[in-house]
Structure formats: C-alpha cells, structure tokens
Amino acid sequence: MSENTDASTSPGVPAEDPTPFGWLTTADHKRTGRLFIVSALLFLVLGVVLDLLVRLDLTSASKFVSLDVDSFAQGFAFSREALVLLFLIPVFLGVAIYMVPLQIGASNLAFPRAATASFWIWKISAVVLIGAYLGNGGPYGGWANGVDLHLLALGGLVLALLLGSVTVATTAMTMRSPGLYMDETPPFTWSALVSASMLVVSLPVLLGQIAILYVDHRYGRVFLFGNYGIWERIDWIHRTPQLFIYVVPVLGVAAEIVLAAAKRRVFEPIAMYFTIGLVGLFGFGAWTNFAITGEGADIIDGFEGVVLVGLYGGALLGTTGLLGLLGLAVIQNRKLPKINTSLIAAFAAGKLVLVGALVGLIGAAADWLEIAGRGNDGNPQLRMTTWVTGQQSVLIYGAGLLGVLAAIHWWAPKIWGRQLNELLGLLNFLVIGAGALLAFLGPALSGLLTEQPDFVYADPNATSLYADWVDDTGAEGLSALGAAGVTILLIGAVILLLNLFTSIVLKKGAEAVEDPWSAQSPEWMLPSPPPMGESGELPMLTSGTPLLDESEAEEVNA
Amino acid sequence: MSDTTPTLASGRPQRPRAQLVGTGFACAICSMMMAGALGFYMARRHASGPHPGHDWLDGLAVPNPQFDYALLTLVASLVTAHWALWASRRRDTAHAWTAIATTIVLGLGFVNMVMYSMNRMGLEIGSGEYQNLAFATTGLALMIVVVGLLYLGLMGLRSLGGSVGQQGSTSLGAAVFFWDFAAFAWAVTWYTVYVVK
Numbered sequence: 241m242s243e244n245t246d247a248s249t250s251p252g253v254p255a256e257d258p259t260p261f262g263w264l265t266t267a268d269h270k271r272t273g274r275l276f277i278v279s280a281l282l283f284l285v286l287g288v289v290l291d292l293l294v295r296l297d298l299t300s301a302s303k304f305v306s307l308d309v310d311s312f313a314q315g316f317a318f319s320r321e322a323l324v325l326l327f328l329i330p331v332f333l334g335v336a337i338y339m340v341p342l343q344i345g346a347s348n349l350a351f352p353r354a355a356t357a358s359f360w361i362w363k364i365s366a367v368v369l370i371g372a373y374l375g376n377g378g379p380y381g382g383w384a385n386g387v388d389l390h391l392l393a394l395g396g397l398v399l400a401l402l403l404g405s406v407t408v409a410t411t412a413m414t415m416r417s418p419g420l421y422m423d424e425t426p427p428f429t430w431s432a433l434v435s436a437s438m439l440v441v442s443l444p445v446l447l448g449q450i451a452i453l454y455v456d457h458r459y460g461r462v463f464l465f466g467n468y469g470i471w472e473r474i475d476w477i478h479r480t481p482q483l484f485i486y487v488v489p490v491l492g493v494a495a496e497i498v499l500a501a502a503k504r505r506v507f508e509p510i511a512m513y514f515t516i517g518l519v520g521l522f523g524f525g526a527w528t529n530f531a532i533t534g535e536g537a538d539i540i541d542g543f544e545g546v547v548l549v550g551l552y553g554g555a556l557l558g559t560t561g562l563l564g565l566l567g568l569a570v571i572q573n574r575k576l577p578k579i580n581t582s583l584i585a586a587f588a589a590g591k592l593v594l595v596g597a598l599v600g601l602i603g604a605a606a607d608w609l610e611i612a613g614r615g616n617d618g619n620p621q622l623r624m625t626t627w628v629t630g631q632q633s634v635l636i637y638g639a640g641l642l643g644v645l646a647a648i649h650w651w652a653p654k655i656w657g658r659q660l661n662e663l664l665g666l667l668n669f670l671v672i673g674a675g676a677l678l679a680f681l682g683p684a685l686s687g688l689l690t691e692q693p694d695f696v697y698a699d700p701n702a703t704s705l706y707a708d709w710v711d712d713t714g715a716e717g718l719s720a721l722g723a724a725g726v727t728i729l730l731i732g733a734v735i736l737l738l739n740l741f742t743s744i745v746l747k748k749g750a751e752a753v754e755d756p757w758s759a760q761s762p763e764w765m766l767p768s769p770p771p772m773g774e775s776g777e778l779p780m781l782t783s784g785t786p787l788l789d790e791s792e793a794e795e796v797n798a
Numbered sequence: 799m800s801d802t803t804p805t806l807a808s809g810r811p812q813r814p815r816a817q818l819v820g821t822g823f824a825c826a827i828c829s830m831m832m833a834g835a836l837g838f839y840m841a842r843r844h845a846s847g848p849h850p851g852h853d854w855l856d857g858l859a860v861p862n863p864q865f866d867y868a869l870l871t872l873v874a875s876l877v878t879a880h881w882a883l884w885a886s887r888r889r890d891t892a893h894a895w896t897a898i899a900t901t902i903v904l905g906l907g908f909v910n911m912v913m914y915s916m917n918r919m920g921l922e923i924g925s926g927e928y929q930n931l932a933f934a935t936t937g938l939a940l941m942i943v944v945v946g947l948l949y950l951g952l953m954g955l956r957s958l959g960g961s962v963g964q965q966g967s968t969s970l971g972a973a974v975f976f977w978d979f980a981a982f983a984w985a986v987t988w989y990t991v992y993v994v995k
Contacts, residue, residue, distance in 0.1 A: 350816040406823040414816040437823075444827045448834025448938060455934040459924030463842060 264360070267352040268772055269337050274655060275359050276334025276404075277648070280327050281740070283366065284641070284733050287322030290315050292726045295682075298719035313380040317471055318373050320478040320632075324486065325397045326366050328640045329439070332489040333401060335647050336408045336432035338655055342763035342770060343426045345417030345781040350410040358404035365396030379470040384457075387467055391454045394474070398443050398450070405436035412436075417781040423509055426761040426784040427499070430513050431492025434520040438485040442524055449473055479628065480600050481551045483635045484523030487593050490643030491516050491562055494590035497650050500759040501577035504569040505785060512565050518558030519593070522551045545608025548623075552600035559594045566590070581665030582757075585646035588673060592638035599631045599684065626692045630684025633722070637729055638676035645672060645736060653752030656744045657769045664739045668732055675728030682722025690715040760785040821972040825979040828942050832983050835938050836990050839931045843995075846927065856926040860992050861918050868911035869988055872943075872981045875904035879950065879974045887967045891958060894970075898954035901977070905947040912940060932991050939987035946980035949973045 257266075266272060294315045297307045307315060337355050341348055349355050372378060372393055377386020412433040416425065425433075453473065456464050464470065476482060495516070499506060506512045525547070570577065577583060603622040622628075645668060652660045686692040692715040743749030755764040762781055763770075783789050846854055882897035916936065923933045953973035 351820060402827055406820055406827070409823060410816055410820040414819050440823050440826050441830050444830035445834030445837075447827075448831040448836075449838055451831075451835055451938050452838050452931060452934040455923065455937075456930045459930060459933075462924070462927045462930050 264356075265353075266356055267348070269341050269349045269352055269355060270655070270769065270772075272349075272352070272355045272359050273334045273336075273338025276330050276337060276362075277655070278740075279359075279363060279366075280331035280334060281644075281733075281737060283322055283326035284331075285730070285737070286370075287319055287327050288726060288730045288733055290319035290322060292723065292730060294319055295719060295723040295726050299716055299723055310380055310382065313471075314373060314376075314378045317379050320475070321369065321394070323636050324478050324483075325394075325401070326369075328486045328636055329401050330362060330404075331644050332432070332435065332486070332647075333404045333408065335493075335651065336428075336436070336489065337404065339651060339763060340408055340411055340429050340432050341415065342654070342766060343429045343761055343784070344412065344415060344420060345762055346411060346415035349407045350415055351407045354403055355407040358400045358407065361396055361403070362400035365393045365400060369393035369397065379474070380467050387470070388454060388458050391450050391457065391470070395447060395450045395454075398446055402440060402443055405439045408432050409436035409440065419780055419782040420784065423513060424782070424784045427495035427506075427512060427516065428489065428492035428761075429784075431489045431495075431516050434517050435485055435488040438488070438520040438523055442482060442485060443477070446474060446477055478632065480596070480631055480635065481523045481525060481548075481555065483632065484519055484555050484593075484597070486523075487596070487635055487639045487643065488516060488520045488523070489647075490589045490593055490639050491519060491559065493643050493647045493650070494586040495562065495566060496759075496761065497582050497586040497646060498566045498577075498590075499569055500757055500761075501583050502566075502570045502573045503577075503758070503760075503788070503791075504572050505788065506565050507568045507572070508565065512562060515558045515561035515565065518561070519555050519597075522554035522558065525551065545604060548604035549601065549608055552597055552604050556594065556597035556601055559590070559597055563590055563594060580649070581660075581662060581669055582646045582650040584666075585642045585649065585669050585672075588669070589639050589642035589646055592634055592642065592676070595680075596631055596635040596639060599627070599634060599680075603627050603631070622687060623694075625687030625694055626683035627687030628694045629722075630680045630682070630687060633676065633683065633725070634680040637672070637679050637725075641672055641676065641729070641732070642669070645669060648736070648740070650757070651763075652740075652743070652749070653756050653768045654763055654766075655769060657752055658744055658747065658749035659752055659756060660739050660743045660749055664735060664742075668735045668739060671728055671735060672732035675725045675730075675732050678725025679722055679729060680725070682718050682720070682725060686715050686718035686722070690718065692719075755787065758787075760788040762786055815968075817969055817972045818975065821976050825976060828979065828983060832935075832938060832942070832987065835935045836987065839935050839990065842927060842931060855928055855995060858919055858921065858928070860995065861915050862992075864911060864915040864918060865988060865992050868908050868915060869985060871904050871908045871911060872984060875901045875908065876978060876981050878904060879977045882954065883967065883970055883974045886957060886970050894954075894958055898950065898958070902947060902951055902954075905943065905950075905977075909940060909943060909947075912936070928995075935987055935991050939984050942983050943980045946973075946977045950977050 263271060263275070293307065294312065297312055297315075337349065340346075368389060372381070372386045372390040375381075375386045375389070376383040377388075377390045379387065379390065381387045381390065409432075412425065412429050413422075416422070422430075453464065453470055456462055457467075457470070495506070495512060607621040607623055645665070648655075649660050649662075649665050652658065683692075687694070752768040754766065754768060756768075757764070761784060764787055843854060878897045878901040882894050882901060885891075885893035885897055916932075921929055921932060923929060950973045953969045957967065957970045
C-alpha cells in the first residue's frame, strides 16, 4: 500500500521508520489503522469460505461437501468467530483508529502505542486461533490442548479489541480540538465512540466466562461435559442484540456520506447523536440471554420475550429515526445527490441495519405472542430456527460488508492517497448486495417455512440432527439459496480486494486531491494521505463541518 | 488549504484527562469481566441445587479470619494510596515516596494472605465445581489487584522520578483510582465467593 512516510509537517515529529521494525513499533495511528483494515479484509475471505462450506453441507448430506458432525460443528464455530472477531469488529476499529484523530483535530490517538499493541495482540491471537482449529482444537475439537488454546486465543482477541476500543473512545472524549464540542463531532466519530464504549461494557463479560471455561476444561472438566458447553456460553457475541453494537459504525458512515452528498447539515444534530446512541444502547444485554439464563439462574425468565421485543424495537426506532433525519437532509437540498459507490452502499447498509432490527423484532414478537403457534404444540420458536442465521447474515454481510465497502471507497483517498475504481465499485455493490440478500433469504425462509433448527450447540445428538438436516420440507432448496448467496459474497469480497490491489498497490487509481468528494468534515482539509503530525496543519476546530461552513460563508459573501 | 479556512489558532489539542478517562474505561472492562465471572459462579451455584441440603463447598471450610484480615490490609492500602496522592499534590516528595512504598508493601501482603488462605482452605484446582469456580474468580480478582499494584508502582516512579507536578499528580491520581477500583472488585469477589459462598 502506498505510504506517505517521507516527512512530517510538524516540527519535532520524526518521519516514520519504513522498515518492518517500524511497522511493528509504530506510534502512528494511520499505520495501525491500515494494518487493521487490510488484515481484517483478508480474514473476511476466510470467514466467508468457512460459512460457504457449512452452508453447502446443509444443501445435502451427501452432495457437494459432506462434513462429518465434528467438522461441521468446528466449521460453523470458526466461521462465526472469523466473521465477527477477525473481520467485522476489527475492520471498523481500524477505520476508527485512522479517522477519529483526523476528524477531531488531534495529532494522534490518546495511547498510540496501545493501539499498535492491540493490533499485534489481535494478529497473533488470530494466528493462534487458526492454529488451534487446524490442530483439531476449537470448541468442538478432539485435541484437549487445542481446545484450551482456542480459549486462550479467544481471550487474546477480545483483550486486543478492547484495548483498541479504549484508545478510540478515550481519543474521542479527551483529544478533541479545543472548541469542538461533543455535539459538533462528525457522525462517524460519534458512532465510533458509541460502539467502542458499548464494546467496553459488553465484551469483557466473555473474558470472565473464558477464564472459568479455561480453568474447568483444563482441570478436570467438572461441569463441562466433554467440549459441549463451551460454544453455548460464548455464542452470544455472534448474535443479536450484540451484533447491533458492531454495526453502529455503519450508521456513522452512512450519516457521514449521505450528509456530504446532500451538502447539508442534519436537521437536528442532537437527534442524530441520540438515534445512533440508541442503537448501541439496545445492543447491550445479549450475554444475559445465553450465558446466565443458560446456567439455570433465569434472571429474565418469563420476561425474555418482552425484553427482546423491547431491544429490537429500540434498535428499530433508532435506525428509523436516523434514516429519517438523513432523508430530510437530502430532501432539503432539493436536488438528487451525485450517485457513487460510497453513497449507494452507505444508503443500503443503513437500510439493512433497519432490516436486521425488523427481522429480530418479527421473530421476538412471534415467539412472545405465540403467533402461528410459535413455541406451542411442538413448534419451535423462531429464534431456535435458522431465522437467526438469516438475521446474522443481513447484519454481518448486508449492513457490515456494505458499510465497509462504503467506508473504504469514501476514505480510500485519505487512507492510501488514491481513489478506487468507481466502475468496479458499483459492480462490487451489486454483487455484495445480491449475495447478502440471498444469504439472508435462504436461512430466514427456511426457518420460517420449514422450521429448520438453528445450530443446536449443547447436545451432541441435536448437532448430528442439524448437520444431517435433510427432509422433504424444502429446507435443502432454501439452504442452497443461502449457499448461492454466500458464493456471490465470496466473489464480492474478492472484487473488493482486487479493486484495492489494482488501485492502490498497482497505483491504477487516480491520485487523490485534498477533498475529492466536496465533503464537510475536518479530515478533508488535510493532504491525502496526511503525513505524520497532521494536527499542525489543522486550524482550531469549532465545528464538525468546517468545509461546509466555509462554502456557506463564501455563498453569503458572493 | 484554502485561505478562507477559519484559522483561529494552530493549537495542538491538549490531553489533560486522557489517562484518567482511559483508566475509567479499564475499570469498566474489569467490572464487566468480574460481573461475567461472578454471574457464572452464582448461576452454577444456583443450578447445583437447594442450600442447605447440598454441600456446595464439598467439605471445605473457609478460613474467615484470614480472608477478613486480607481485606483489612487492602483497606489500609487505600488509605496509604490516597496519602501518596495527597502528598504528591503538595509536592511533598518524601511523604509521597513513603506512602507509595507502604501501599505496595501492603498490596503484596494482601496477595500473600489470600494465597495463604486458599492454601489453608485446601482449595485444590480440578477437585470440584466450587474449587474450579473459586480459583477462576479469585484468580481474576487477584489479577486486577496485581495490575493495580504494577500501575501504582509505575506511575509512582514516573511522577516522583522527575518532579511532582500537576501532570505527575494526574498520572498518580489515575493509578490510585484504579487501585480503589481493584479493592472494590476484590471486596465483591470475597463477599460472593467466600462469605455468601
């Protein structure tokens, strides 16, 4: 990737060391951000391939791919962990590590070395995680030490992501340019702060659980029966409502891009911050569903239905409010904004967060109110079927991946100094959009119509049942639809990497100017990409939209 | 950059509270980690059956006086930690050094007493459900205390090694804040695992 390491614009700030040792010990948030983004995109391919293997297995027990029960369970667990802990959280963390200081006029992160340490701990833990799975470890592994290794790697990943989140949240709270108040910060910075803060108060629960699981599995397995019992206690981090916390930055990206395209401020800034915060807030509490109630102390027993309806309803309300505010800004402009990859991907990603919340609300309401006999007469609740897989797909692949596509196309000039190929970008949007839609529809319809069970993780017999789920209800066909969607998504992920490679590494992309999009926020006042010590170039900020302020002042003067 | 860009000042943003806010986030992480572990502990205890009637402790006797003394030692270390902060704000290096050293000695004494109490209790890892859960939860709480000790020692050296100024006091204040939290985390763990059991 291209790298502006030549010089520092601020006196006393050294140029970065271009050697590998320099990358290892860098204190430049931009390098750390790039490392996170590129690594997470590579891990995306791994996660999608694993998900594809699992979904292909569900299309038929004998054709295409035939995994035995253990391999199926391992593949399922690995794909979820790869998509969430190796792709979705770190990719937005990387964008936040890069962009937040630039957006608030800070010279660097609050703890730049901690951010670098977070990347390397994350990377090493990711390698250990892959090694544990390859050695037949993982939550369903047959190699006991490998299972322990998997738990340690998981702990390392969570610790690293928490460290990165603390640096981002502390930077947004304490390093803003004097005069730039919290209610003036650009929406992406606010969404990064919300997401990081919510990660800080939710993910550590997993650390506590991992400590206990590790001790018990390593020493005697007193209450863990074999390996069964691990996955059911850690799976909450891959499910809603926790998933909403991971996609909060998507809302920030959408707000940033749509408002810039509309060339307007949001109608009511406080309402925008409130709606983004609401989605993060209603993402909290997933661990109470599975980790605690699963142990028998049902702290929300009897209220689970209403609690879930409340959480999904709140997330839906927040997303609807934000999209409404953005829509008003577009209408206020009275002319259609110029269409580009970032804009349509951001718009679609925002909508898909809404769809994810709606899908959750429908499932929770149907279970709670026992609509169509759900939860009665032997009918499984919707959240016990592949309806949940559909919801995961729409949030991770739909909202998450399209949000990443939007963010990378939008900020590529600022991150790498070159613009990505727009035609390839539009094609990429169509491919990812179509893939995400099919990946969502297949399992969601299968759960709704055929009652195909969600992966039942505690009971070996039920696992076997799931892995060999073949009957005449049509589940096979719908699983094939989902598998086709994931295949298309794999093509989409490859196109995204290809676009980055040709535009940035092969330097085919147009060299970026300071502000190629006529955007609003402070980072576009800096060179593309900004050199080290960029704050010397920034004026004291009093607004999150200095470029819009400037153009409006020019209009008034004219 | 355009000439019309508002150039009020080329002020490099200050970071007066960054360490304190970062420490606050670290405390939040540790709180939720302990909540997860203790929630797990309580859920397993609840699931193990009605009490009394089922011997959850598996015949183990908790040495209450030793654990109580350990807690009192930790409380005493809070007083000396705040003494260090008080002294550093007054640029009284001699008192600050003495107070930090005393805090660290008391902290190490606390860790030693807890280890001794667990040993005296005959808590053997892998020998039962309570034992494994007690080891994991106590281990996490002790880890927070040890991190707090290291943080306090490091910030003490940093702030007192140079000069005891406002910036140094802020760093030490962040470390003392974390130490307060570590004591609270231990108190909750002790009450859950060794008092309520």
